[in-house]
Amino acid sequence: MKLSLSLMSLMLILTIVPPVFSQEKVSGRIVENVKNDKIPLPYANVYWQGTTTGSVSDENGQFKLNRIPGNNTLIASYVGYINDTIILKSGQKKVEVVLQPGSELAEVEIKQRMAGTFISSIKPIKTEVITTAGLTKLACCNLSESFENNATVDVGFSDAVTGAKQIQMLGLAGVYSQLMVENIPFTRGLGAAFGLTYIPGTWMESIQVSKGSSSVINGFESMTGQINAEFRKPFDMDRFYLNLYGNNEGRLELNSHASHVFAEDKLSTAVLAHVSGQFKRIDMNDDGFLDQPLSRQLNLSNRWSYEKHGVTESKFGINFLYDERNGGQLMNLQTKEAIEQGKYVIDLVTKRVQIYDKTGFVFPGLENTSLGLIFSGLYHDQQSVFGPRDYNATQLGFYGNAIFQSQIVNPAHVYNAGVSWMYDDYDEVISDTSFSRVESVPGVFAQYTYSPNEKLSLIAGFRADHHNKYGTFYTPRFHFKVNIFEHTVLRGSAGKGYRSASVLAENTGMLVSARQLVFRDDFTMEEAWNYGVNLTQTIALTEERNLTLSADYYRTDFINQVILDIDQSFDRIEIYNLNGESYSNSFQINAEAGVFEGFDLTLAYRFNDVKATTAGELRERPLVSRHKGLMSMSYATRFEKWKFDLTVQYNGRTRLPLNMPALTEVGYGDYSPDYYMVHSQITRKFKKFDVYTGIENLTNFVQHDPILGYEQPFEPGFDAGVMWGPLLGRMVYAGLRYAIK
């Protein structure tokens, strides 16, 4: 390990060669046509397709750019205008780009990159983008598995029985970050527990991860950060796509999409389908419980896109999901028999329907002016049994957001203003106790963006919302971005976040235990400040390869928090409002480099210091690791004919809950052990299809005794919710991708 690291750094040093002397340049102008006159567009972005090399036009629309060998495709973009792709002839040194006004609902999107992840240098909020290339590095299966080679987001099982996965950002539970699909909140409320598994990997085009406060436009909820998944777009996806996946533990998966573009590119549609299941009963640790539940999932989506050049753009669709899981003591039994014989069984059936519409209008003649309308309706129903507990819940939700954007005098001053409404009707019953409620939150917001040049951006946002139960609350948020030097970017953010907790739905792990739920308080709304700074430095190694270094620090300070206290006693969870301090400090450094042609290396280290006051004492949060390290290597031959990926993760120890004699009995001390995880994959591209095979958890490390007291699951002491490590051992998988363009 040490040897390979020093070897890597040696290779890194060796590849830093002096800058190349003669660099070809392209210069040009970006304009728009107004009544046969060409009006220059200042501050428009231009960049080489598939790279981060780009520039911004000056006051006269002029720009200059170094050429990248082998890359002739320039992309020009400007807010409120349609992106233009220009292919230069070899030797061409001058270019004029005429942009057409049009709505650009989505932010500047950059696709088809070689790198699996990159840090956007354009956006004022530091955003890590996981691209299609990055997503295929981990062949399986859904959003919860897309972060294995990312140090920012941690993913782990929430308990040892249901297969539910939870993420962590800045060392805090995933519910404190906002998870969205195409900027529409996705996993709010009942979707929190299994929501990550509702987003198939092959449906996604990219994932954007940003730490810290996010824009007020998307709501008041994000505290630690934001994850936004973009699905494939009907107008530029493959006409047909098929993906088959299987692994040696009995998981099978089929993903298929088809798309069609109607007359003149104006209207297009796509159907995406996902069918998967866990069909084999596996109990590697001989505790009588299935290591992962038997499952079946059907997930369908129909998406539509409509565009009228320069007037309107609309995306709408419907998603349908059916998900079934059966786990517990089912090794040799059917679910029904097991229940009859008094075994511990979990049985979950989830049905979910979501409809959405995003429409943007531009106002021809009014520069930089647009109106965006976002609507989404949700029906989510979960019928479930967790051993002796029944948990049945239905959520009817509505989300609406109207965003107006315009400029004051010139594009250096842009403002947004709008109104939003969130409405959720929960019908939630656990073992005859009802938690049913209606939450209605109308809100107004405004945001001002000052970007006098490409070197500086300031954003100030403010929103006021009114919750029918918790009253009115205010959310201020600030961001800045300064390019200190040409390749050095400093960003900072500060802001508040709020959320109302759905304690049961968000913590299914605690339902898989014999712990009693003791509700001490009537909950208040969770409230926190988040502050952060980050620095990104790009160093050109050669003309085509870069080294990107970044460091960031974020602090989250809770004012109110719903505390789930598992330290008091092994036989109960006490749930109450925070009384005292609760915070998280998170520090991370990253180095990403194109070491030599086709070879990319990522090294990352993250330190978390997360503490909360429970029963009057400030303690380290249980089951949160302080240290994490990551090394990810990727090598591709020319045209990516062969691709090799290897990821090594180091996960530090975590504090275990107090007052649990069962933990001591199976040999645990105060802390869980630390461990390494290794994943690898090989992909071979053929003319019409790709095949891939890989191994997850190569070293076969698993958490021992994940289910405490499994001999008597109905007695105090039974607990499957103390998870700190991997549940599943070494797993071999293989798959196939086939696409018709």
Add this chain to the structure above:
Amino acid sequence: MKNTLILFMMLAFSVSLYAQQPKTQVINIKVSSQCEDCKETIERALAFERGITKSTVDLETNTVEVTYKTGKTNPDKIRKAISAAGYDADEVKADPKAYKALKDCCKKPEDREFDHSGHDH
């Protein structure tokens, strides 16, 4: 562990032995390439053809130098593959459908929509 290593080395050795057997040939084919993008397109298309180990398009002379294994493919098949990618290859004309799908700058000057601006919508 030791056994696996030996097995792996034997495997690697046998693969390298096998790889030496088929004879390779080099052939130059005249192609209707226009720009840098065409070079990329043709070389990419040939990279995934059976039996072709290397191909390089020269944009000055508009020829492609192809290295191939004689046992696995032949010049006719290579020309057909280039045609299927949308380009003329010696006397074999480009597949019309593939040609139509090419980017504007890759088409012959008389077929281009925007000859001077080089726009591609």
